[in-house]
């Protein structure tokens with residue numbers, strides 16, 4: 405799933421893996437700033453610290469497994485997106501990557517808007533004080549209850565995903581005596597170079613309305629004809645963990661050509677376009693992500709150029725980064741439990757979490773890095789597979805990596821770049837208790853999502 409990942413295919417568990425970890429890194433103690441949060445470094449005694457606190461202290465106080473999020477880094481990245489897009493554009497953080505009330509407050513303070521895709525995300529956003537008009541509501545099958553909650557709370561926009569939804573939202577808005585601002589999500593027919601499960605702009609999938617064969621133009625016609633709706637723009641999201649800007653450029657071009665067609669047919673210039681999220685981050689040293697200012701520049705230029713050519717006023721652009729804001733800002737801290745060397749193959753290192761706190765490796769063949777963080781070591785590198793404690797062999801956290809060969813039970817290891825789609829996709833498989841998220845900043849650590857307890861599990865079990 406990182407750029408270097410091979411597409412899903414046969415796995416050769418019985419031979420040494422090829423790929424970018426076929427050679428160990430020069431220095432196993434080094435922490436590549438590309439994959440670690442900004443304030444992460446090693447102290448003189450070799451212990452890794454984040455936000456000014458040693459991981460050994462964090463493990464003592466909060467236990468393992470746990471996610472630690474570097475608040476300063478999160479705010480910095482949020483601000484970088486905000487600044488890069490300036491006042492003529494909007495940045496909607498995609499809450500699905502990771503959402504909690506603290507995150508909502510940070511986003512609000514840093515001037516970002518929020519994209520939510522469920523009633524639960526909407527409730528979290530509102531309860532933490534995000535102004536409703538800065539929220540966009542997404543989803544391919546929003547329930548009537550969700551649509552009602554969104555409209556009643558006054559969300560800034562609902563992104564319509566289907567023909568049925570155009571009618572449904574219009575009807576609910578009208579019955580509430582409101583006119584809802586909406587965008588229409590289109591599929592632009594771009595093949596994004598990422599894992600099939602997270603590519604979303606080709607036509608053979610569940611999201612959006614196809615631009616091809618006039619479907620999107622028909623959706624615009626219907627939306628414009630309904631009193632409950634104020635159609636303000638067109639939305640496109642082409643996928644996730646993408647490095648190549650070409651897909652975004654084609655999407656921008658096709659969305660602008662729809663705007664031109666709408667102007668020609670209806671005499672209406674829709675004022676907004678949203679180009680979605682999807683920008684890739686570095687999970688390993690081989691990944692080279694784009695900076696927000698490069699993305700803003702590339703998108704701004706292409707939209708402006710296309711609009712000039714079509715003699716359209718340049719619409720207000722918005723984007724929806726999730727992973728690129730939160731992904732690199734957190735790591736998961738684990739304690740090493742059992743270690744099983746397999747001669748000539750690899751060493752299995754079992755940690756106290758697994759697929760319940762990071763499903764991405766099992767689900768997408770995602771690549772991650774790992775480091776020994778409670779000390780340094782000069783021992784020879786050994787090829788490891790970091791696995792969890794769940795009852796299946798696909799329970800892999802890091803498929804291929806190197807750790808020092810003197811690794812021992814009780815050592816702390818950390819997997820960086822787990823801020824996005826890890827806690828938010830965590831499960832209770834095997835009745836695992838989902839780990840806490842702890843924010844660390846300027847020498848202070850505070851729990852923003854607490855660890856689940858057995859009482860939490862039993863509270864739901866009312867049979």
Ligand code: LLP
Pocket residue numbers: 498500501519542602641643644645680681682683724725726727728764768824825
């Ligand atoms: N906007 C829309 C409409 C989306 O569907 C998504 C992600 C985003 C924005 C944010 O995309 P990002 O910037 O985070 O790539 N669970 C998968 C990723 C699924 C993404 C779903 N939609 C993973 O772990 O890789």
